[in-house]
Amino acid sequence: MITIIVATDFSDVAENAVAYAAAAAKHSKARLILFNSYALPHHASNTILPASSVQKLIDDNNNRLQERALDIAKTYGIEVGFETRFSFVGDELSDVLKKHEADLLILGMGAKTLEQDLIGNTTTAAIKQLKFPVIAVPIGAKFEGLKKILFACDVLRGVPVQILKRIKELAISLDAEVEVFHVNNAIDELQSGERGLSEKDAIGNGLAGVSYYYKNVKSNAVIKEIAKEIKAFDADLLIMIPNKYGFWASLVHRSKTRVMASGLEIPLFSIPL
Template sequence: MKTILVPTDFSDTAYNAARYALHLARQVGTTRVVLYHAYELIVPVPDVPDPIPVIDPEDLKQSSETGLSLMRSRLQADLPEGVTLLTRSENQLLQAYIDQVAKEEQADLIVMGITGGSGVEEMLLGSNALDVMKETHTPLIIVPGEASFREINTVVFACDFRKVTENTPIQPLKLLLDAFRARLFVVNVDHEKRHFTADTPFETLVMDTLLADYTPEYRFVENESVVEGILTFADQEKADIIITVPRQHGFLAGLFHRSRTRQLAFHSHIPLLVIRE
């Protein structure tokens, strides 16, 4: 894993995520960490009663570069030996351009922070991390604001065992599992076998074949709430990261509906690794 991309807005949460990325770099042998700030120039709209003040693009650029320089300086104490910390600043909309940046930087992973919320707060505030999650096809680690880095020794992979071959991004998943070299739990949450089908035993066997090199341990958790079931199990096993695969289509009531991943991201104190199909 050569490069980790860390989008930042210079908040405390972003600094925490950057520190997490640097410690993770030490564990997985990353050699480049790129701090990325996307600032968006607001263009005045004609005939608007309360016009938006015009901001000089050069001022925005200078402010962005100054923030990145300061951040880079403050992170030097956490920089592992052999890791280069770089910066990149652009006038872009983050979620629209993030995949292009990841491609240009040859990033294997994106790391971002998120601040916890609940109820109406999380619905209204949203999150840059969740916006990026919807758009990027690069694996994304979402780091809760209060989470500190723990070496990844235990991984929980949340799975619904539906169309495993079709829906599991197995190559990026294997690359990350190879880097972590951690104990792997494959966890399915259900309630009174509502989602158990005639295909479930076969799909479980398929998953076991795909992950045979990692000696996965399977757990079937009984809980009405998929999110609560995952988090409770992860806490019990002292998991260091939770892996989830948001679905574009399919089993809308299951774990991988985007709203469930959103709940996990906001309420988990354990970092969440999102791998898109």
């Protein structure tokens, strides 16, 4: 059985992601695990509390998470577990994913802010640091089936077979159509070069049996073009492969995947290599 982990701190953004995850779990007959990483409230951490008071705060949080899990199980008719840790969420995610042998992590994504764009947040950090599939769900996004999937990729770098396999499986399970979208300022090379043609053939072979389209655009503004194509294609989901930069390059490069995640109105599915 597929296992989906969804993190919540009970905020509106996180609870929207929980609802999305629950609906997706119902569709795929998956098991859902609610994860909450609990830290003491600021006012409590600045005071000296007896151990009994701290334990009560932890117990109250556990009870709240358990009640939420029971409610979701009843509402959606799915198997729901829960796990809470007394730590910061980013420190615990990797361990929780391993413990439950998870297949997918779903996290909420707040509205785009300058601070997020510059330093990121828990969700963009997970995309960057975890070598694990992550769906970032913006506030307001709902899972009502996914009929149009936009796969934005760098064809000139090549698209791994395992990535195409995962996209094909997803499209078939959802009865969705896929658009493979490529943006590059050297698109003429892609159209006429042997390597470009071989990569297009590889994509065709990898997505055989799926209704898919291929589109490329010549531009230096990759993020802007992807955002435009989301609206033009009326996509329900954006898929991207986060590229790993070396240390020095990371000082001047911001991951396009992370930037897109913090500025979308549809979920972003980040599939690492």
